[in-house]
Amino acid sequence: MNQRIERLYHRSSEHSAIQSNGDLLPIAFKELGTASEELLVALEQLAEQQEQLVESRTQLEAERRRYQSLFEQAPHAYIALDSNNTITSANRAATRLFDCTQGLLLHKPFSILVPIEERREFREELQRRQQVEDEQEWQVRLYSPHRQPFDAAVLLSVERDAWGNIVSSCLCIRDISDRQRAQAEKKKNTEDLLCDRPRHTFSKGENIPLQPDALWLVCKGWVKLSTLTESNGEVMMGIVGPGIPFCRTLTVLPIYQVTALSQTVELTAIPHQEMAQASHLTQVIAEGVNQRLHQAELLLSVCGRRRASDRLLTLLQVLKTIVGEPVTNGTRLSLRLTHQELAEASCTTRVTVTRLLSEFQHQGKITIDNTNHITILE
Incomplete structure (x- = not known):
């Protein structure tokens, strides 16, 4: 509009000596009419945009109230x-x-x-x-x-x-204060349950015999449960720690071996007859069996991976949940497993495990300290 008015002004100045200003009125009216139509179109567009903005604002306000309600009622x-x-x-x-x-x-x-x-x-x-x-x-x-x-x-x-x-x-x-108290009470009850029982001690690498009429309960250390294949290959079936039971009646495998993994392993034997008579003892055993079930599912997820690198990485994540302890840069596996034991658990060979662990170190996924303990980096 300003540009058109300016052009009309210049034209009136240029033609003032030749023709009267009245000759410019039709041109001015035509320009004003065109400008008026454009203003009406612009006004309609602005009105439409305003309606869209009002609608969007209404929707946003409704969404805000809905999320505010969810936030308040969480x-x-x-x-x-x-x-x-x-x-x-x-x-x-x-x-x-x-x-x-x-x-x-x-x-x-x-x-x-x-x-x-x-x-x-x-x-x-x-x-x-x-x-x-x-x-x-x-x-x-x-x-x-x-x-x-x-x-x-x-x-x-x-x-x-x-x-x-x-x-x-x-x-x-x-x-989680109630949960903390429940866990502390559970730990105390378990300690009270086991404090007066005789303990059997085994050294690292020693085979632990399974008793036909009793159940072993781990008091200290870690043990490995494994079986043998037809070609005498060993397959890890689980890692058992404090508070977790194992016995012959908890497996259907014909060949079942139990080996001490820690330097010192302490076990206590609980006769099957006693478990049937003590409800609090049955609860402790049931919780330990539940942990065994969860661990078995995690180990099954390892075998489902096709690539050896994926199986080993998944195994390290499983061990992280079982024997991991938080450190500054990640999670350190408190239990030291040999390359052969890692190979048995990940269905691969010792040479492959050694190569993959070296690759994981170069990729910044793990570190191995001078005691051969693996730390999974965040």
């Missing part, structure tokens, strides 16, 4: 943090967990919910997990002015912008 406690780890929102479960109102939580640093003596360590761990986007739970000691400190399992999720900068974080918090 069974676990959720606390959202900004880039400075300041609390921006907390759902109802969080207020119930800390026995306070949202007003006492909002706009406060999350570290105020951690005991003073543990705050520095928590802040460092939170920053570390925000950088590596670790989705594994970790245990934290939390408290509020209205309740005593309690053990909690915390799971972190991080939202980033297009440049990778942290925009917000969300913590899912579960009170």
Whole structure:
């Protein structure tokens, strides 16, 4: 419009000496009419865009209310943090967990919910997990002015912008103090159950005989369960640790061998007749058998891999869940297995295992220390 008015102005100045300004009126009216039509079209387009924006805003508001409702009604406690780890929102479960109102939580640093003596360590761990986007739970000691400190399992999720900068974080918090107490009570009951029983000691590499009328329960160390193939090849069937039972009645294999893996293995024998009469003893045994079942499924998943490298990697992950202990850079296998034993468990050869472990080291997947213990890197 400005450009057209400017052109009309220049034309009126140029033709002022030749023709009257009245000759320019038809041209001006025509220009104004065209501009008016274009403005009407633009106005209609703006009105249509405004309707679309209103509709989009309505949909977004409905989605926001729906997710806000899900956030508030979630069974676990959720606390959202900004880039400075300041609390921006907390759902109802969080207020119930800390026995306070949202007003006492909002706009406060999350570290105020951690005991003073543990705050520095928590802040460092939170920053570390925000950088590596670790989705594994970790245990934290939390408290509020209205309740005593309690053990909690915390799971972190991080939202980033297009440049990778942290925009917000969300913590899912579960009170595990009851579970901790139950585990401590279970451990005490097991210790009380076994403390007065005689123990049988075996050294590393020694074969452990199976008794026909009793069940072995591991008190200390690790033992290997294996069988032999028709060509005298050994196949690992499981690794049994403290609190896990084994006996002849728990297998259908005709050849079943039990070998001590640790330097010292301590076992106690429980007669079958006694198990039938003691319900608390039956519960301990049932939990151990359940662990054996889970371990057997994990070992079956190893055999299902076609490539030897995939089988060995899967086996290392299985051993990580069974005998792994967390360290700074990953998980260290507390039990040292020979290359032959790894080959037996992953259905391959010792030479292949040696080659693959070397490749995994060069790829940064594992490290092997001077005591030959394997550490699976994060």
